[in-house]
Amino acid sequence: MTPQEIAVVILAVGGVFFAAVAAIGLVRLPDLYTRAHATSKSETLGAVLALAAVALVVDTGLSTVKAALLLLFMFLTNPTAAHAITRAAAEQGIEPWTTDADSETETEPETGTDTGSDSATGTPAGEVTES
């Protein structure tokens, strides 16, 4: 085996390992946010390793450039997409999963008063613009 073949095998096995970690995290973790946490990082690393193996295998110069660009694009956009989806879920009001019921009752009144004060300051502004 040439060193290039050894590097390709190691990179492909590493990519498959991290993709398997992402799949297990997607199924087994209890919450949307923990699932996004598992899949965004593990899936990105698995994609980078597998696409590095592809970039080593293809021999033409232009194809190597395409594989490297694909690697860079996946490395940038995969966490960005996961962050956007999770932020949209947080703005929709999906609560994070917690083990302790007391921590929920401690944090919920604070957020409730914050949104109450925001809505209280929001309604006079609307009345001013209407008048």
Added chain:
Amino acid sequence: MTLVGDVLVAAAAAFVVASLVGVYRIVRGPTMPDRVIAVNVIGSNTVIIIALLAAAIGEPGALDIALVYALLNFVLSIAISKFSVERGGVL
């Protein structure tokens, strides 16, 4: 087929299995963002499968398909998250 080709095809098969595991979360997911994240993971797996098979069968032209698929996958995620916040849900 050479050893490297066999390894790449086996890796593509393993990525297919990981995508099928993600289908469970799409069917079962309690909320809509769960399903969107699972769809995003399956789209990323599809890009990697296309790239691995393109390298395995020796057709580097298929890397263009993988590049376009990665672009569409990113646009889909951003569009769904933006619609669901600013217009109160598209799904």
